[in-house]
Amino acid sequence: MSNFEKKKKKKHQSNIDFKFMSFFFKVRDMLKSPVIKIEKANMKPGDKVLDYGCGPGSFTLAAAEVVGPSGKVYAADINSLAVKKVRKASSKKGFKNIETIQTDCKTGLGNNSVNMVMCFDTFHDVDDKESLLREFHRVLKPNSSLAFDDHHLNEDEIISKVTENGLFALTEKKEKLYLFAKR
Numbered sequence: 001m002s003n004f005e006k007k008k009k010k011k012h013q014s015n016i017d018f019k020f021m022s023f024f025f026k027v028r029d030m031l032k033s034p035v036i037k038i039e040k041a042n043m044k045p046g047d048k049v050l051d052y053g054c055g056p057g058s059f060t061l062a063a064a065e066v067v068g069p070s071g072k073v074y075a076a077d078i079n080s081l082a083v084k085k086v087r088k089a090s091s092k093k094g095f096k097n098i099e100t101i102q103t104d105c106k107t108g109l110g111n112n113s114v115n116m117v118m119c120f121d122t123f124h125d126v127d128d129k130e131s132l133l134r135e136f137h138r139v140l141k142p143n144s145s146l147a148f149d150d151h152h153l154n155e156d157e158i159i160s161k162v163t164e165n166g167l168f169a170l171t172e173k174k175e176k177l178y179l180f181a182k183r
Helices: 003-011 015-031 034-040 058-067 080-093 129-139 155-163
Strands: 048-052 072-077 098-102 114-120 140-149 168-174 177-182
Touching (some): 034 058, 034 140, 048 129, 058 080, 058 114, 080 098, 129 140, 129 168, 140 155, 155 168
Parallel strands (some): 048 072, 048 114, 072 098, 114 140
Antiparallel strands (some): 140 177
16 A cells, blocks of 8 residues: 555544534534525626535535535545435435536646635645645635635634645634634
8 A cells, every 4th residue: 555545544433433524514404504604605697616625515505505506515535435425415405506626636627717705614624735725726716715614723823834834825804713814
């Protein structure tokens, strides 16, 4: 097994962990709708959005409603169960504006192709944060936003980690949601 395969294997959650997380998120979403965070991110109908680390799809589905049929949501996750769960939920709700991507960094999306990247509660788990931020920068259109939230990191860690390479600048903080502009 190569080092890449070992590293990739290490990053995958077990199926049991993913199912537990999905159940926890279902309860969380009943207590506080994902739409609240999506509204804070200033997403608009027609936007193209990358939900990186989509998990079971709470924010993916909420974003798909906001961007509507003229928009698109790319749901990306390293976990194959996440991708399957989002596909199933998307189909069940009749959404035709969600596309899933299984990845550990590179999305396969074109340069300057999305209006927003959502990175919610994922960044702390990423080993190569610089490569991920470069991927976000690459796929974001000029004058677009990275919507960021990670309760595993404090405010100083979030701001310094996202802005230290000069690719992004903090533009707004709405409670625990940080909006960064592509530079």
